[in-house]
C-alpha cells in the first residue's frame with residue numbers, strides 16, 4: 001500500500017528535477033553561444049593551405065577540428081553544410097580569396113576543392129557535410145570549387161540544399177583568364193597546340209572556337225544567366241579579380257560586408273611581395289611567417305600574338321557588356 005502512495009510522488013519529483021536540469025543546460029548553452037561574437041578577435045587556426053598539396057590526407061589534417069584557441073568550446077563545434085560558396089571562376093583568384101578569408105575568426109573554410117555539386121553529387125549531403133571543417137554556432141562555413149560556375153546542373157543542386165546560401169564569384173578579364181587557364185593546361189600537357197591555333201575554329205576565316213574550354217568559361221553572362229534562374233542577384237557577390245591583386249583589403253572589405261561579418265581583414269594583413277609580384281599575407285593562419293601563394297599561382301604567361309588578343313577583345317566585348325548589365329557593375333575590361 002505504502003509503495004503505491006510513494007511511487008507517484010517520486011515520479012513527480014523526478015519530473016521536476018529532470019525539467020530543472022534541462023532548463024539549466026539550455027541556459028548554459030545559450031550563455032556560451034552568446035559569447036561567440038564577443039570572441040571575434042580569437043583566431044581558430046586551420047593552418048595555411050598549400051594548393052600544391054591537394055591530397056585528401058592534407059585536407060583531413062587541416063580540417064580536423066577547432067583548435068585550442070576556442071576556449072574549450074570545441075566540443076560545441078559541428079560539421080555543418082556551407083553557408084557561403086566561392087563558385088568561380090577558374091583562374092579568377094579563387095585560392096587567394098579563400099586563403100585571405102580564412103584569416104577571419106568567423107569563417108571556417110575547407111582547404112581543398114570538394115567538387116560536390118559537379119562531380120560527387122551522388123555521394124549525398126551527408127558525405128558533403130562530413131568534408132566540412134567543424135564550426136561553432138555563428139561561424140560561416142565555406143568552400144570553393146571554381147567549376148561550379150560553369151556546370152549547368154550546379155545552380156539547381158545548390159538551391160535544393162539551401163535557397164539562402166551566399167554565392168561569391170571572382171571574375172577576371174576573360175582574355176587573361178583564358179591565357180592563365182592555357183598556361184596551366186600546357187604546364188601539365190606540354191604537347192598541345194598553341195593558344196593561337198586553339199582559339200580559332202578556322203584561323204583563316206577568324207572564327208573563334210567559343211566552345212574551347214579556356215574561352216567558354218569566360219562567357220560570364222551566359223553562365224550567370226543559369227544562376228539567376230535560381231538565385232536573386234542580391235545573393236551573388238562579384239569579386240573584381242584585378243582589384244583583388246591591386247587592392248586586396250578593399251575587395252576583402254566588400255566580401256566581409258556581403259557575408260555580414262565585421263571587417264576584421266584589413267590593409268594590415270597584406271604586403272606586396274616584389275619578387276612574386278602579388279600581395280601576400282603577413283601572417284597567414286596557423287603561422288607567424290609571411291606567406292605568398294604557391295608557384296602555381298601567379299605564373300608567367302606565354303606571350304600571345306597581339307592580333308589574336310585583338311580578335312578576342314572583339315569577340316568578348318558584347319558578352320562582357322551583357323555581363324556588366326546583368327551584374328550591375330562595370331568591370332572595365334578592354
Ligand SMILES: Nc1ncnc2c1ncn2[C@@H]1O[C@H](COP(=O)(O)OS(=O)(=O)O)[C@@H](OP(=O)(O)O)[C@H]1O
Nearest residue numbers: 090091092093094095096180278279293297298299
Ligand atoms: N595574392 C595572389 N597571389 C597569387 N595569385 C593571385 C593572387 N591574387 C590573385 N591571384 C591570381 O589567382 C590566379 C589563380 O586563380 P585561382 O586561384 O582561381 O586558380 S584555380 O582555378 O584555383 O586554379 C593567378 O593566375 P595566374 O597569374 O595566371 O597564375 C593569379 O593571377
